Amino acid sequence: MATLDLINLTKQFGTVTAVDAVNLSVQDGEFMCILGPSGCGKSTLLRMIAGFEMPTEGDIRIAGDSVTHLGANKRPTAMVFQKYTLWPHMKVFDNIAFGLQLRRLPRAEIARKVEEALALVSLSGYEERYPSQLSGGQQQRVALARAIVLEPKILLLDEPFSSLDAILRVRLREELRRIQRRLKITAIFVTHDQEEALTLADRIAVMNAGRVEQLDAPTQIYDNPATLFVADFIGAMNLLQAQVSGGRIVLSGVTLDAPPGLQDGAATVAIRPEDMALLPDAAHAGAWRAVVEQISDLGHYRRALLDVGDGTLKIYLPKSAAVREGAQVAAFPRRYLIYANGGAPREVTRALPAEALTV
Amino acid sequence: MTTLARTSTRQRQWRGAILAYLLVAPPLLLMVLLIFIPATQSIARTLTISVDGQPGFSFSRYAAFFSDPISVNNLLFTFQVTLLTLAVIFIVCFPLSLYLRFSTGRIASAVQILALFPLFVPGIILCYALIRFLGTRGTLDTLLSLVGITGYRTPYLKPEAIVIGLVWESIPFTVLVLTAGLRQVSDTLIESARDVGAGDWTIFRRIILPLIVRPALIVFSLNFLGIFGSYTIPYLLGPAAPQMMGVFMQQTFGQYRRPDDAETQAVITFLICAFVGFLYVRTVASQRLTREEE
Ligand SMILES: Nc1ncnc2c1ncn2[C@@H]1O[C@H](COP(=O)(O)OP(=O)(O)OP(=O)(O)O)[C@@H](O)[C@H]1O
Ligand SMILES: [Mg+2]
Secondary structure, three states, X not given: OOOEEEEEEEEEEOXXXXXXXXXXXXXXXXXXXXXXXXXXXXXXXXXXXXXXXXXXXXXEEEOOEEOOOOOHHHOOEEEEOOOOOOOOOXXXXXXXXXXXXXXXXXXXHHXXXXXXXXXXXXOOOOOOOOHHHOOHHHHHHHHHXXXXXXXXXXXXXXXXOOOOOHHHHHHHHHHHHHHHHXXXXXXXXXEOOHHHHHHHOOEEEEEEOOEEEEXXXXXXXXXXXXXXXXXXXXXXXXXXXXXXXOOEEEEOOEEEEOOOOOOOEEEEEEEOHHHEEEEOOOOOOOOEEEEEEEEEEEOOEEEEEEEOOOOEEEEEEEOOOOOOOOOEEEEEXXXXXXXXXXXXXXXXXXXXXXXXXXX | OHHHHHHHHXXXXXXXXXXXXXXXXXXXXXXXXXXHHHHHHHHHHHOEEEEOOEEEEOOHHHHHHHHOHHHHHHXXXXXXXXXXXXXXXXXXXXXXXXXXXXXXXXXXHHHHHHHHHHHHOOHHHHHHHHHHHHOOOOHHHHHHHHOOOOOOOOXXXXXHHHHHHHHHHHHHHHHHHHHHHHHOOOHHHHHHXXXXXXXXXXXXXXXXXXXXXXXXXXXXXXXXXXXXXXXHHHHHHOOOOOOOHHHHHHHHHXXXXXXXXXXXXXXXXHHHHXXXXXXXXXXXXXXXXXXXXX
16 A cells, blocks of 8 residues: 555676566555566565665665665565465464564454454355365465565565466465555555566566566557567567668568658567458568468467468457368558667558458 | 276276385384384393293382493483484584574685585594594694693593594585575565565574574484484594493493393383484474465
């Protein structure tokens, strides 16, 4: 229930820079996801906020006050770890009560708070069990109860559900979101599962090699990835090498219009599979000549792989789209982003020809 | 088809059972032949006396042992040395194991190797090394007088020397088991405790200590067995009297040629060790059980 500000936060392990000058502000009650590939520094960042790692440089402020020099046991944060987190020699009740006992609360109050916390994670009546008598999902719920019972200002979660099976993971993360909304607690959730981040977060910080590449709402991250890394990392994306010259973008097999003012030189064109339309006539301006290589039905949509001579394009089609494998088609990009010189991407949207197979 | 499948399953179970019995047979046989039968015979013999040429049941040998001040004194001495040694082992090994578990880097690995070093030194060599080091005009004496400290009184041939020797010998095993036990206490468990507000002392008392009670009990009982029945170190380093049971037995048997009394001493020692052994087995078994619950 507070804001969190990371200022120029850096952590080096010897010569490895795990977290590199991160600036990040989390709002009161916000649910922020930190998303990135393995080894990009997510856990290190979280552990610095919790107080388990001392930053090499920078400052951490909770509700405006610097906590950088406080030990983990003095910070108003609570962490849920990935696994093996409950004390095996204590019953569920004592696991949750431990922090309250350290704060010397009266017994009756401790009992009441533990009961409330267990009810919140739907585990009422499990007080007398030992952790070894709980399933993995129940253990993580107890860990969550243990964290929130202390009413921390910031709740930190480091891939708390990643060792659980897919169905349980989805259920628990929805439960977590419900609890977080109810308590209006500021939460930072580390994951390398983009679906998890996209469904849960108010905002996502995408990290790469110790840096925050983009900090935005999930739709923004998906629709307008700020860097080539984010474009590649989030969702499916066709990334194509291109050459810009004289207002045209020359790719292998097609030439597209460049947005005004784009400098000549090398560039990368990024096209989401759902931003691609199929046209039945094989030759069309600003579209690839393609052969449908493979079609897979993926429930509510179909995925087609197109052979464009010099490579493969991935496109998503509505279920109703009438295409067969082996058909000669034209692949028409309706919307694409151009990344050049490390700057912000330029976006181009085009009107869809009437005969398109895509909605 | 079904009958065939059933027979083959049964055959396989049979084969598994036979293999299991074959595997446990040799050690079991050895135990029965070398320990169980002689021990039972010994116990039986110590409880028999011959009355007019007829064997009869009697506690008289034990009565003799417990009414002989020297024997009782030696038994008490053995307990004293054993318990004192165990205490010193824990005072030395516990902090050492904690250090080895929680620190990383070159010094820690060097200490680790040093702690294991006694494992590679045979007991008898250790004894002579200790005599050279601790004896009058030994290394320690010389070093002390070099810095001007005189009047060094050697522990050699005193109970302290036995304790020093036994502690030295027990360090590697104790440290190995304790550090292994401490490694079971994951960093996450400790960090979770710190996270909810526990300081170092609370973490030690409420998290680490309860979680290594079992390994500690295991080393405690195994060390007890080794120390209580030890021979070489008390024989070479200890006083002529009182004696530890191992030395006492050997002397009663070899020098005084009283095999009956030696047998009684052996049975008493055996029963004490068997009791501690039972505690050990129970600790290990209860650990197995909790594992299975998981
Ligand atoms: N205690 C440490 N000592 C040395 N290097 C470390 C330490 N902790 C982390 N690192 C390094 O810092 C970098 C970031 O690690 P971190 O654990 O933060 O990654 P992560 O994003 O959480 O990865 P994952 O998704 O696999 O959990 C890695 O290169 C890692 O090897
Ligand atoms: Mg991590």
